[in-house]
Amino acid sequence: MFNVQQTRTGTGPKRHAIVQREEATPLTLYNILAIAVALAMDAFAVAIATGICLGAVHWRQNFRLAWHFGFFQAMMPVLGWVAGLTIRDLLSHYAHWVAFGLLLFVAQGMLRQAFKKDDTCETVKDPTKGWNMVMLSVATSLDALAVGLSLSMINVTIWMPAAIIGVVAGLFTTIGLHLGKHISKAASMRRLADVLGASVLLIIGLNILWEHGVFSGLL
Secondary structure: OOOEEEEEEEEEOOEEEEEEEEOOOOOOHHHHHHHHHHHHHHHHHHHHHHHHHHOOOOHHHHHHHHHHHHHHHHHHHHHHHHHHHHHHHHHHHHHHHHHHHHHHHHHHHHHHHHOOOOOHHHHOOOOOOHHHHHHHHHHHHHHHHHHHHHHHHOOOOOHHHHHHHHHHHHHHHHHHHHHHOOOOOOHHHHHHHHHHHHHHHHHHHHHHHHHOOOOHHHO
């Protein structure tokens, strides 16, 4: 998983030190965008339901929800990544399996959410205000916390992925809000979004195992 380079340093011929450098596992822009879109599916689904509840969406409501969803989606992977740094060295030989397990955990949660009844309209008048909005922001971004932890396991720098994840989440929130106000039934759309997100994360997890040679003996 890591490329280790050894260099000798010292002030004399008898004084040498071995310096090991760990190079980050490459993550393409396509991979980052796929992860961002998959993570945005929860925000997208909630935004559709919110648009249906509101009927007419004011620009202030759009801005509040998109900003908070995007902000929390960007910050959660950073928190997960920082937490992962403390345990990565202990799990270095199994890091790819840990990353796969975390992505699998998130994916199965999305699949369960896809078939869970949503009663937001019955309990919340305006989900874009107050603590309701904060709770929705946290709930839709918890998956990103686990993804940030998994990226730490494979030694990927988090800053650009976090920024892209936040922007994509905000964009999908806006799309979901305006889509929701134009449709009468959101159940099928929410299910499709969650199933799609779960499938993308599962494929990425399998790709991590593939890149680390887990399936090489099967070919």
